[in-house]
Amino acid sequence: YAYLRVLLIGSDSHIPNGGSLGGICIGVGGADAVEIMTGIPWELKCPKVIGMKLTGSLFSWTSPKDVILKVAGILMVKGGTGAIMEYHRPGIDSVSCAGMVTICNIGAEIGATTSVFPYNHRMKKYLSKTGRADIVNLADDSKDHWAPDPGCHYDQLIEINLSELKPHINGPFTPDQARPVAEVGKVAEKEEWPLDLQVGLIGSCNNSSYEDLERSAAVAKQALAHDLKCKSQFTVVPANVCGPCIGHWGRKDIQKGKKNTIVTSYNRNFTGHSDANPETHAFVTSPEIVTVLAIAGTLKFNPETDYLLGKDGKKFRLEAPDADELPQAEFDPGQDTYHPTSQRLQLLEPFDRWDGKDLEDLQILIKVKGKCTTDHMSPADPWLKFCGHLDNISNNLLIGAVNTENSRANSMCSAITQEFGPVPDTARYCKKHGTRTMARARTGSMHAALELHHLWGRAIITKSFARIHENNLKKQGQLPPTFVHPVDKLTIQGLKDFAPGKPLKCVIKHPDGTQETIHLNHTFDDMQIKWFHAGSALNRMKELQQ
Structure with missing residues (x-):
């Protein structure tokens, strides 16, 4: 299999993000991480390898998010359990480095041990932009090893033609209930899910890259040009934080227990995850589709075929957005906001030993x-x-x-x-x-x-x-x-x-x-x-x- 250059262990389910830079990055429990730091060996049952062959190229409204939403629909929430998802050419070259982050991130939602992409020019561009030319040089020297060995065996092989892939929206209540955007409105009517969109949310730890937000902005600018505003509430979290994804948004627009629909660009949508309301029908999709649906105000809207009505009374269709892969300006290293004191800590006392009895x-x-x-x-x-x-x-x-x-x-x-x-x-x-x-x-x-x-x-x-x-x-x-x-x-x-x-x-x-x-x-x-x-x-x- 792909030549292993990096193994990273971290105490969070989103650690597999590092697969977007060719690393084997695996999330573990906090106690595991502590032991590893003290030098105690880490153990893992040898995972299977699921080959993800991507062909064709992404185009129009289809985004990297749709790749993993499609995969979730194929494998379901447990289909990747005990397996590494290995994506490979030729289609990966149409996926940006930030797009690979999204795919690796959501791989955890189908149970995958981790996901990984082989080194390519997209990673090289990102590493160079972020001042890591030394890593680029090392990767270039070994790039011939960043592909599956000829004749290698996969425990399962899935092939997705990106040129035929349509924008997806998954949900509600589980990220593996996958459907093309064009179909979800009809299904919602049949299942009596609320069609009106209460809130659209983008950003957070998934789909918060410059490219993601710029594609959303490109959609919003088209609506503004026709003097339109969002029919639904629209929340933007332009930072790589948990935020509303895990309920940190102080939701006040609806009473707990009332049936409603929200659409997010986050990674998971299990019951009550985003607002602790079991009647919130949460769907996940790409940031640009979230933006479109927030403008239209309904699940029953397909940007590829449907029209909006401008303030002048004229119909118009949104154009598929485009965005720079990386920002023109340099990356900002940010500020150190660490606070050494807290009132929310408690000394952890040891649990009692087993008393020797049944x-x-x-x-x-x-x-x-x-x-x-x-x-x-x-x-x-x-x-x-x-x-x-x-x-x-x-x-x-x-x-x-x-x-x-x-x-x-x-x-x-x-x-x-x-x-x-x-x-x-x-x-x-x-x-x-x-x-x-x-x-x-x-x-x-x-x-x-x-x-x-x-x-x-x-x-x-x-x-x-x-x-x-x-x-x-x-x-x-x-x-x-x-x-x-x-x-x-x-x-x-x-x-x-x-x-x-x-x-x-x-x-x-x-x-x-x-x-x-x-x-x-x-x-x-x-x-x-x-x-x-x-x-x-x-x-x-x-x-x-x-």
Whole structure:
């Protein structure tokens, strides 16, 4: 496969952005990153390689964003799990370096370990513009190695003809529900999704390049020339920050719980991700299409065929935008805005070591209904200010998860009080009264793993795990087994003989007094079992230093 020149590990799911410069850049949990910095070896199950052959050239309204939106529709949200997405020629030369960033960024939303492009003149242009000629020289010397070896084998090969690719819009509620812009209006009518666009948002960590914003500006200028304004609200975040993507926009235009539609140029659109409203139908598309739809005010508008009405009463059609690949001026290095003091930090105390006993009579904290993502498990938005304060941020544990018992989010019945209440409050009550808990869900988030242990959770049992979250749970001394057969109060046995490849026993105690025993699978290796015994990976690190 492509000759590996750079391997970068980072504690964020957007680290694969670096694939836009030919790097193998992989996101890991925060605990993994800490261990790597202390010199402890990093482990990863050898990923598959999915070949992404691009042919043809991008043109008209089609953008790099449409490449990955199309791929998401092909592979779905789990189709890239355990795989590296390797894009290759001949079509990549029509994709700018910023466009490659967008594609690599959203690769994480389909579960990919990472995505990578081979070195080409687009990368060379960007590196030269940003004062890294020495890297350009090194890359030029080895450019013959930046292509797949002749006859190499891919675990899966996908081919996309860019010349035939149409602008896409994906959603709502998941980034893999892919459709051409020309079709989404009809589908929205059929599914009774709100056609009127409440808000359009561009920028943030995805599609915030000079090229992206200039293409949006080119569309806006055409509307201004006809004295038109946006029919929808239009929000621009001209910076590489999270912002409204994770709810940081103080939305006041609509009440929580009211059905509405927003369109963004961000990377993910899971339920409640952008505004904590489960009735917000969020769609993702390119910045220029967001701008078009904000001007038109409806999902039922296709810029390739439809007309707008100018203030003079004359119809006109928007022209496909163009933009400079890189700014004419030099890049601004910005300012150092680091603040050394904060009121939002808490000293992290070590978790208790495993007491050497089986986990008896674990009370089920919650059975989660359907998909359970990071946003269900540990939402962001106002909680980010507490990301360094474990006790405070634990108040968001599972508040977005839907309880199978009543089909409501953040509402569950306590086995102790028999009263319904918020999940974090119930967990704290169980902890106060010495009752250990567990959850049933498919989950994500490093904070969620920390919060669960902090509030006396001991296990999460699911059908399947996202790669990073499964490892996060192990790092925090939790048990993340998966059901052999889905099952109520549970006892997990066999921990004294805990070994790789050996299933654990789970005794299910039913309300009628009967019980049954099932087996639980797990993916622990010898080192990870030592994390569990020590109470967390950090505890184990401390032991090794003593």
